Amino acid sequence: MSVVQSLLDLQEIDGRIRALQQESKDIPQRKSQESARLQGARSLVEQAKNDLKSAQLTVSKLEGDVKALRDKILELKKHQAQLKTNKEFSAYNLEIAKIEKDIDVAEANLIGSMDHVTPCKTVLDEREAKLKEEQSVVDAYCAELDARLAEVQAELLSCQKTRDEATKLIQPRELFIYDRLLTKRWPVVVLLQEDGVCKGCNLQQPPSILQGVRRKQGLVACQMCGRIVYQ
Numbered sequence: 001m002s003v004v005q006s007l008l009d010l011q012e013i014d015g016r017i018r019a020l021q022q023e024s025k026d027i028p029q030r031k032s033q034e035s036a037r038l039q040g041a042r043s044l045v046e047q048a049k050n051d052l053k054s055a056q057l058t059v060s061k062l063e064g065d066v067k068a069l070r071d072k073i074l075e076l077k078k079h080q081a082q083l084k085t086n087k088e089f090s091a092y093n094l095e096i097a098k099i100e101k102d103i104d105v106a107e108a109n110l111i112g113s114m115d116h117v118t119p120c121k122t123v124l125d126e127r128e129a130k131l132k133e134e135q136s137v138v139d140a141y142c143a144e145l146d147a148r149l150a151e152v153q154a155e156l157l158s159c160q161k162t163r164d165e166a167t168k169l170i171q172p173r174e175l176f177i178y179d180r181l182l183t184k185r186w187p188v189v190v191l192l193q194e195d196g197v198c199k200g201c202n203l204q205q206p207p208s209i210l211q212g213v214r215r216k217q218g219l220v221a222c223q224m225c226g227r228i229v230y231q
């Protein structure tokens with residue numbers, strides 16, 4: 001087998017390794033993008049929780065108000081029983097009637113605020129259900145990604161072994177040149193077209209390079225990009 005053919009075989013394995021490395025780098029990023037998608041649904045749930053809490057607080061406050069007014073009336077009635085004059089008695093009646101009106105207003109508000117609680121609960125339930133649904137889609141997708149990552153890592157290990165075997169067929173000097181190029185160029189070994197254009201950088205090579213490649217003696221590098229060229 002020619003040196004170039006051994007390097008092309010190695011390059012094929014390296015192509016697979018590069019693709020797998022890229023994929024294993026992309027997977028965690030895809031997972032975090034997926035989780036970020038839930039952010040919108042999560043903040044809608046938070047908002048609905050706050051709305052419900054505030055509706056419930058309004059109800060409690062109005063219940064407290066009504067109770068305080070009723071207590072006040074009881075207190076007034078207790079006092080009223082000890083009064084001596086009709087004038088004082090009437091004044092208390094007026095005061096009590098005024099508070100009863102206040103109670104009517106507070107109770108109407110209380111009913112209104114109670115009516116507001118149920119829709120808030122419904123919105124929260126709907127949003128929680130939606131979040132749960134989205135979460136399960138994301139969880140399933142992330143589990144697929146995890147499984148894929150495990151496959152990618154296993155394949156990378158096996159590719160690395162195949163690569164080690166493939167490098168045994170290449171002389172250390174050629175392998176050194178190839179590996180050095182691999183750190184800065186991809187692909188490393190490229191076709192030199194019949195018209196003398198390098199397929200790596202698309203630049204025309206001088207005739208000496210074309211001749212060197214055709215002699216098939218050792219490795220020939222593109223004068224512009226340094227890649228190993230072959231025909």
Ligand SMILES: [Zn+2]
Binds near residue numbers: 198199201203222227
């Ligand atoms: Zn080139």
